[in-house]
Amino acid sequence: MRIMRPALALVLAGVLSATAACGDDGSGKQGDTTGAKLTMFAFSSSPAEDAVLRKAIDDYNKQGRNTVDLKVLPEYDTALTTALAGGQPPDVFYLNDNKLPDLGKSGALEPTGDQVDNPGDFYDTLKQSFTYQGTYYCAPKDFSTLQLVYNTADFEAAGLKPPTTWEELATTAKALTKPGHPGLVLAPEFYRWGAFFAQAGAWPTDDGITKMTMDTQPMRQALQYLTDNHKAGSFGTPAAVGAGWGGEAFGKGLTSMTIEGNWIVGAMKNDFPSVKYGVAELPAGPKGKGTMSFSVCYGVAKASKSKAAAVDLVKFLTSPDEQLTITKEFPVMPSRKSLADKWLTDKPELKAFVAGGDYAKKSVFVPGFSTVIDTFNDGIQGLAKGNKSVDDVVSSTQKAGGSVLG
Amino acid sequence: MSVEPAAPVARERGRGGLRGRQGLAGWLFVSPALLLLGVFMVAPILLALWVSFRDWSGLAPLSASAPAGTDNYQDLLTHTGVVRGDFAKSLRNNVYYVLGVVPAQTLLALVLAVIVNAKLLKGRTFFRAAFYFPSVTSSIAVAFIFVFLFSPNGVVNTVLSALLPGKIGLVWLDDSDGLIHLLLRAVGVGSPPGPLRHEFLDLSWWDWLSGPSVALSSIMILATWTTTGTFMLMFLAGLQNVPVEVEEAAEVDGASRFQLFWRVTLPMLKPTLFLVVTLGLIGTWQVFDQVYAMTSGGPQKTTLTPAYLVYREGFQNSAMGRAAAIAFIVFVIILVFTGLQRLVLRRER
Numbered sequence: 001m002r003i004m005r006p007a008l009a010l011v012l013a014g015v016l017s018a019t020a021a022c023g024d025d026g027s028g029k030q031g032d033t034t035g036a037k038l039t040m041f042a043f044s045s046s047p048a049e050d051a052v053l054r055k056a057i058d059d060y061n062k063q064g065r066n067t068v069d070l071k072v073l074p075e076y077d078t079a080l081t082t083a084l085a086g087g088q089p090p091d092v093f094y095l096n097d098n099k100l101p102d103l104g105k106s107g108a109l110e111p112t113g114d115q116v117d118n119p120g121d122f123y124d125t126l127k128q129s130f131t132y133q134g135t136y137y138c139a140p141k142d143f144s145t146l147q148l149v150y151n152t153a154d155f156e157a158a159g160l161k162p163p164t165t166w167e168e169l170a171t172t173a174k175a176l177t178k179p180g181h182p183g184l185v186l187a188p189e190f191y192r193w194g195a196f197f198a199q200a201g202a203w204p205t206d207d208g209i210t211k212m213t214m215d216t217q218p219m220r221q222a223l224q225y226l227t228d229n230h231k232a233g234s235f236g237t238p239a240a241v242g243a244g245w246g247g248e249a250f251g252k253g254l255t256s257m258t259i260e261g262n263w264i265v266g267a268m269k270n271d272f273p274s275v276k277y278g279v280a281e282l283p284a285g286p287k288g289k290g291t292m293s294f295s296v297c298y299g300v301a302k303a304s305k306s307k308a309a310a311v312d313l314v315k316f317l318t319s320p321d322e323q324l325t326i327t328k329e330f331p332v333m334p335s336r337k338s339l340a341d342k343w344l345t346d347k348p349e350l351k352a353f354v355a356g357g358d359y360a361k362k363s364v365f366v367p368g369f370s371t372v373i374d375t376f377n378d379g380i381q382g383l384a385k386g387n388k389s390v391d392d393v394v395s396s397t398q399k400a401g402g403s404v405l406g
Numbered sequence: 407m408s409v410e411p412a413a414p415v416a417r418e419r420g421r422g423g424l425r426g427r428q429g430l431a432g433w434l435f436v437s438p439a440l441l442l443l444g445v446f447m448v449a450p451i452l453l454a455l456w457v458s459f460r461d462w463s464g465l466a467p468l469s470a471s472a473p474a475g476t477d478n479y480q481d482l483l484t485h486t487g488v489v490r491g492d493f494a495k496s497l498r499n500n501v502y503y504v505l506g507v508v509p510a511q512t513l514l515a516l517v518l519a520v521i522v523n524a525k526l527l528k529g530r531t532f533f534r535a536a537f538y539f540p541s542v543t544s545s546i547a548v549a550f551i552f553v554f555l556f557s558p559n560g561v562v563n564t565v566l567s568a569l570l571p572g573k574i575g576l577v578w579l580d581d582s583d584g585l586i587h588l589l590l591r592a593v594g595v596g597s598p599p600g601p602l603r604h605e606f607l608d609l610s611w612w613d614w615l616s617g618p619s620v621a622l623s624s625i626m627i628l629a630t631w632t633t634t635g636t637f638m639l640m641f642l643a644g645l646q647n648v649p650v651e652v653e654e655a656a657e658v659d660g661a662s663r664f665q666l667f668w669r670v671t672l673p674m675l676k677p678t679l680f681l682v683v684t685l686g687l688i689g690t691w692q693v694f695d696q697v698y699a700m701t702s703g704g705p706q707k708t709t710l711t712p713a714y715l716v717y718r719e720g721f722q723n724s725a726m727g728r729a730a731a732i733a734f735i736v737f738v739i740i741l742v743f744t745g746l747q748r749l750v751l752r753r754e755r
Binding site for chain 2: 102400
């Protein structure tokens with residue numbers, strides 16, 4: 001019989017924290033900058049990324065200041081939560097931007113964002129992503145933006161150029177649509193559709209994330225645009241063409257365009273090396289260009305006993321040289337503005353992703369907001385499938401957000 | 407009939423002396439088991455109960471969390487909002503899941519057990535092993551194989567296309583339409599009639615009555631396929647405990663094969679039936695792995711189950727207190743269902 005694993009893990013986390021409560025509270029002391037044994041948690045999406053990170057840590061260990069024990073973990077959120085709940089978290093850990101508000105609120109993070117070299121060099125959007133209630137918690141490791149990825153052969157055959165406006169996108173997608181082959185495939189979720197909201201000048205909340213702003217004309221316009229194109233069959237979802245995500249649909253030739261971030265480059269290289277493609281900036285909407293940024297930072301645990309050494313490690317990893325090495329093979333972008341040109345020298349074809357850094361919106365809200373995103377995604381899936389109306393989605397998301405933002 | 411002498415009983419109750427020390431020894435003998443149960447069952451359950459009354463994100467030690475009173479339970483049961491709506495959806499989905507899977511797996515298991523118990527069947531051992539096989543495979547691995555089977559260009563659609571007229575292009579695991587809704591749409595009821603627009607627990611009656619979605623139905627098929635083998639084995643054990651003499655006596659008395667099964671064999675299988683249905687109920691109320699591997703609660707939350715919600719709230723949405731509260735409500739639901747079922751089976755006796 002199946003055991004209820006989540007409940008068990010929960011119980012375990014509780015036991016751990018109860019026992020850890022008797023231990024050291026780790027307050028005050030920052031520890032020495034050298035001679036510490038550090039633990040670092042990270043996640044990885046491919047063997048290539050794994051190798052790059054392990055090499056960076058080896059390089060750091062060779063410098064002899066501190067020794068880092070790197071743990072690359074599957075089921076990352078669960079592992080990190082359990083470690084934090086147990087009161088003995090890793091000294092340094094990867095932290096997804098959308099988790100930042102929850103961690104900031106729980107007080108588990110030491111604010112170290114400004115302690116790296118030349119902190120002003122980082123993109124402002126990214127710094128905003130890792131700021132909660134005025135505190136800039138951690139330095140961004142790198143970032144990705146969403147842009148339009150298109151199949152060059154399909155475009156040439158149809159005599160098309162990458163679209164630059166919503167109207168052009170609709171006609172281009174329509175021209176490329178065949179039975180079982182929508183012109184554009186994009187995942188029905190906020191973290192893709194959000195780019196269109198940004199282009200329409202709409203967003204689920206106001207800038208200060210104090211109230212919901214779903215019920216606006218621009219939001220309805222963006223939702224309607226996407227819904228209409230799905231209904232017409234020129235936009236489709238990955239699942240409907242039998243793919244797990246946009247990149248897979250694109251690589252398998254089930255569509256001619258998709259909207260994904262930098263990660264698609266690695267996937268294309270590994271899984272579909274023969275497919276030729278280009279990356280263009282997303283078409284501009286009624287309010288101009290817009291996209292979303294996704295980032296990961298190096299968090300330092302408040303409960304760490306060697307915070308000074310941990311900051312030393314983060315300084316090393318965010319230094320310009322290391323950033324360039326880490327992002328060279330695995331093409332996420334350096335989080336330092338000054339590195340953009342150098343990063344582009346050997347991959348000019350990815351220029352559109354870098355351009356997004358200037359106008360991307362952060363995809364981060366407040367603690368507890370993920371239930372609202374879940375509800376929004378529920379609605380977006382309904383719009384893409386055609387069994388929900390824009391009115392339903394606007395009102396249900398507005399209501400869901402209202403109960404979180406108060 | 408003689409009256410039992412009362413004296414020895416009284417002596418047994420007395421403290422001290424040889425008997426008393428025996429009691430102490432008894433406790434000593436069971437203490438390892440008690441200790442294990444205490445540490446790995448009682449303490450964690452009590453701790454989880456405590457967590458369900460705290461505002462704990464799971465991102466800091468539990469000792470640093472604030473008391474939440476009954477807020478976690480109120481959010482799930484009495485406060486209108488997205489949390490209660492999601493919980494209601496998970497309950498709806500799981501009720502349909504239980505209604506579909508428990509009868510199907512019980513019936514199938516019984517039929518299979520009767521077949522492989524037949525003395526005339528050739529290669530009985532082979533069939534017993536074959537039917538039991540799905541139960542010993544890893545549920546996650548099987549779930550991934552089913553993802554391929556149910557993909558738009560997968561085996562299921564190919565077979566259906568060959569059998570039925572036209573090309574079947576169902577997107578099984580991404581279809582959020584409820585079966586009852588689909589049936590109603592087929593007879594011309596596409597939108598909810600007025601009274602069904604009213605909401606109960608932030609979910610309209612129309613949505614409560616949606617039936618399992620196509621995606622959930624796919625998971626139900628998978629679950630039935632994997633668990634039937636185990637229950638077949640239990641029924642088989644039960645069948646082999648039915649004395650041959652009783653069945654032969656019934657045959658001599660002129661019972662038909664149907665009467666023999668319905669009036670003699672089945673009543674004697676009642677304890678097994680109780681076991682199978684109880685385990686089935688508990689298992690189906692805890693469905694997690696398949697949802698985790700195949701759909702992550704989507705499409706449109708139609709495969710969200712309470713067990714998956716516990717994981718989502720606890721580890722993804724950083725609301726451990728709420729997650730613990732959900733786990734306890736599900737615990738109560740399972741207790742109630744098992745109690746009801748006991749009552750029903752007992753009354754029939």
